[in-house]
Amino acid sequence: MVECTECGATLAMNEDTEVGELITCGDCGADLEVTGMTPPMVQLAPQEEEDWGE
Amino acid sequence: MVECTECGATLAMNEDTEVGELITCGDCGADLEVTGMTPPMVQLAPQEEEDWGE
Amino acid sequence: MFVVKVGGGAGIDVDNVLVDLASQREPFVLLHGGSDETNEVATKLGHPPRFVTSVSGYTSRRTDKETLGIFSMIYAGKRNVEIVSRLQQLGVNALGLAGVDGRLLEGTRKETLKVIEEGKRKLIRDDYTGKVEKVNVALLRLLLENGYVPVITAPILSNDGEAVNADVDRCAAAVAVALEAEELLFLSNVPGLLRDLKDPSSVVSSIPKAKIDQYVGFAKDRFQKKIMGAVEALDHGVERVVFSSANIPTPVRAARSGAGTVIS
Amino acid sequence: MFVVKVGGGAGIDVDNVLVDLASQREPFVLLHGGSDETNEVATKLGHPPRFVTSVSGYTSRRTDKETLGIFSMIYAGKRNVEIVSRLQQLGVNALGLAGVDGRLLEGTRKETLKVIEEGKRKLIRDDYTGKVEKVNVALLRLLLENGYVPVITAPILSNDGEAVNADVDRCAAAVAVALEAEELLFLSNVPGLLRDLKDPSSVVSSIPKAKIDQYVGFAKDRFQKKIMGAVEALDHGVERVVFSSANIPTPVRAARSGAGTVIS
Numbered sequence: 001m002v003e004c005t006e007c008g009a010t011l012a013m014n015e016d017t018e019v020g021e022l023i024t025c026g027d028c029g030a031d032l033e034v035t036g037m038t039p040p041m042v043q044l045a046p047q048e049e050e051d052w053g054e
Numbered sequence: 055m056v057e058c059t060e061c062g063a064t065l066a067m068n069e070d071t072e073v074g075e076l077i078t079c080g081d082c083g084a085d086l087e088v089t090g091m092t093p094p095m096v097q098l099a100p101q102e103e104e105d106w107g108e
Numbered sequence: 109m110f111v112v113k114v115g116g117g118a119g120i121d122v123d124n125v126l127v128d129l130a131s132q133r134e135p136f137v138l139l140h141g142g143s144d145e146t147n148e149v150a151t152k153l154g155h156p157p158r159f160v161t162s163v164s165g166y167t168s169r170r171t172d173k174e175t176l177g178i179f180s181m182i183y184a185g186k187r188n189v190e191i192v193s194r195l196q197q198l199g200v201n202a203l204g205l206a207g208v209d210g211r212l213l214e215g216t217r218k219e220t221l222k223v224i225e226e227g228k229r230k231l232i233r234d235d236y237t238g239k240v241e242k243v244n245v246a247l248l249r250l251l252l253e254n255g256y257v258p259v260i261t262a263p264i265l266s267n268d269g270e271a272v273n274a275d276v277d278r279c280a281a282a283v284a285v286a287l288e289a290e291e292l293l294f295l296s297n298v299p300g301l302l303r304d305l306k307d308p309s310s311v312v313s314s315i316p317k318a319k320i321d322q323y324v325g326f327a328k329d330r331f332q333k334k335i336m337g338a339v340e341a342l343d344h345g346v347e348r349v350v351f352s353s354a355n356i357p358t359p360v361r362a363a364r365s366g367a368g369t370v371i372s
Numbered sequence: 373m374f375v376v377k378v379g380g381g382a383g384i385d386v387d388n389v390l391v392d393l394a395s396q397r398e399p400f401v402l403l404h405g406g407s408d409e410t411n412e413v414a415t416k417l418g419h420p421p422r423f424v425t426s427v428s429g430y431t432s433r434r435t436d437k438e439t440l441g442i443f444s445m446i447y448a449g450k451r452n453v454e455i456v457s458r459l460q461q462l463g464v465n466a467l468g469l470a471g472v473d474g475r476l477l478e479g480t481r482k483e484t485l486k487v488i489e490e491g492k493r494k495l496i497r498d499d500y501t502g503k504v505e506k507v508n509v510a511l512l513r514l515l516l517e518n519g520y521v522p523v524i525t526a527p528i529l530s531n532d533g534e535a536v537n538a539d540v541d542r543c544a545a546a547v548a549v550a551l552e553a554e555e556l557l558f559l560s561n562v563p564g565l566l567r568d569l570k571d572p573s574s575v576v577s578s579i580p581k582a583k584i585d586q587y588v589g590f591a592k593d594r595f596q597k598k599i600m601g602a603v604e605a606l607d608h609g610v611e612r613v614v615f616s617s618a619n620i621p622t623p624v625r626a627a628r629s630g631a632g633t634v635i636s
Contacts, residue, residue: 022222022229033231045231046220076486076493087495095484100484149445152417181413185449185467186441189527193472197533205476208457210467240615250518256474256511263453269461271453282479298584309584327521356398 002040006030056094060084113280115296116141122270130198158224171273203256207264214242238272243286281337285344295354300369379560380405398611424487467520471528478506481530502536508549545601549608559618564633583615
């Protein structure tokens with residue numbers, strides 16, 4: 001389990017989650033980047049100026 | 055055996071001679087390039103402007 | 109002045125393009141890719157290519173530091189040297205440049221990349237990819253005015269002085285706009301935009317820029333990017349963008365006189 | 373104006389040289405090699421490097437077509453891009469050029485090469501090696517006058533428009549002469565010409581050009597070629613040639629103020 005850095009909600013993390021993976025907070029919808037597994041840690045993922053890719 | 059293209063002398067060729075090898079005619083000293091093995095063939099090797107290499 | 113981009117895919121007769129370019133009187137600038145050969149060499153070097161799909165559905169080459177090195181070996185090294193020396197042999201005074209040279213092509217490196225890999229959404233941080241935003245047109249004019257023909261490829265230079273991978277199609281569009289070229293030609297192993305991918309004769313011969321949205325649907329992923337590049341160029345002054353085959357006789361002359369798909 | 377050639381061997385701190393170059397006020401041109409990395413990649417690609425010794429005793433890289441491709445990948449590709457982008461990062465407006473670009477370095481390809489291989493004298497015909505004979509100094513001046521710093525490497529262009537391998541030390545000498553540079557610096561992983569190869573402190577500090585023959589004996593094969601290049605440069609107007617280490621603090625400044633072996 002890990003706490004959403006934006007709204008504090010507790011998020012479940014399934015086994016095969018990896019560092020670098022993006023998960024969405026069920027409560028506030030924030031995009032979170034998994035930065036650690038033991039212990040599980042997340043941070044707000046950077047907002048990316050999405051464009052049609054390179 | 056093969057004939058020297060410069061002076062006509064007959065030259066012996068040992069077994070491990072290869073195409074591309076240089077051999078010198080015992081009689082006239084010409085530098086000959088082996089261009090074939092079966093049958094053995096030679097031609098005068100180009101005169102190279104020797105310099106200190108690249 | 110026209111700009112030609114010749115693809116790096118397998119089955120593209122680059123020499124066919126170079127021979128035709130050598131007979132052109134009008135000034136031109138050439139850009140080239142090298143994707144297939146990069147994949148081959150990367151695999152042989154034990155660092156096989158990986159492609160990632162961005163969350164909005166576009167694929168691009170996963171470019172970590174090692175991949176960037178291999179990318180430079182082929183694009184800026186082997187292929188650029190081969191094309192430049194072949195053009196010199198054909199009497200064209202070609203001069204090869206990667207985007208890093210003299211800050212010819214600059215852009216922002218994407219610090220992070222949101223991608224989908226094996227069904228998972230991931231954030232990639234060590235990707236050396238960027239979007240071209242600036243062209244050193246003064247350098248291009250300097251070389252053109254002194255009789256040189258620029259032969260340009262990636263990598264480009266990021267704002268903090270790093271070499272980064274960039275889509276050469278998009279670089280071609282940026283160069284065409286910067287040079288105020290009338291025409292931008294994309295020559296590759298496809299005859300143009302096909303209504304039916306399996307039917308090479310189903311080439312859409314011409315598309316008015318305003319109706320581009322009706323046709324984008326035909327294009328598959330990579331081709332959609334090419335069309336985006338074309339639209340960008342047309343929006344900034346380029347008059348005609350042509351997608352045509354590199355493998356037909358006199359492919360440059362043909363593309364300039366209506367072969368393939370012409371967007372204008 | 374001075375010319376610097378930084379080696380491509382392992383153990384050469386190229387970045388150390390680039391940082392020092394970035395602080396130089398006087399205009400300069402940089403040349404670089406890439407031999408060790410070329411050997412590594414050639415081996416990984418299953419085409420390991422082979423060196424042949426000419427009948428007069430000089431070794432050079434056996435350069436068949438495939439080797440030439442790998443050679444271009446590293447010299448003109450990966451390494452040139454790395455050096456140019458690092459210099460740009462340091463505020464130097466570097467512009468990378470291989471000898472083929474704009475016919476910067478031209479020379480005669482050796483149609484045949486008489487070599488000794490496994491004790492046999494052989495004639496090699498498909499070797500892509502050449503000797504630099506012409507420098508496009510107008511191109512160099514054009515770039516220098518417009519604020520660009522040329523970063524030059526092989527391959528060069530043969531008279532019949534083929535890319536060929538060439539000794540970059542010799543190219544550096546030819547560039548120094550063409551630019552009428554006062555100084556030519558060779559920076560590598562050796563402190564200079566050593567009286568005793570095993571004793572790094574046995575550096576010969578200075579050699580008057582007229583007495584070069586007394587010292588050539590100290591040099592082993594590859595270094596003899598470097599000295600030949602130096603003599604050639606001195607015979608054509610270059611005032612000082614310095615062989616010094618790339619790995620000492622401020623290696624360029626040190627070499628310009630007497631470190632290493634100075635021939636003048």
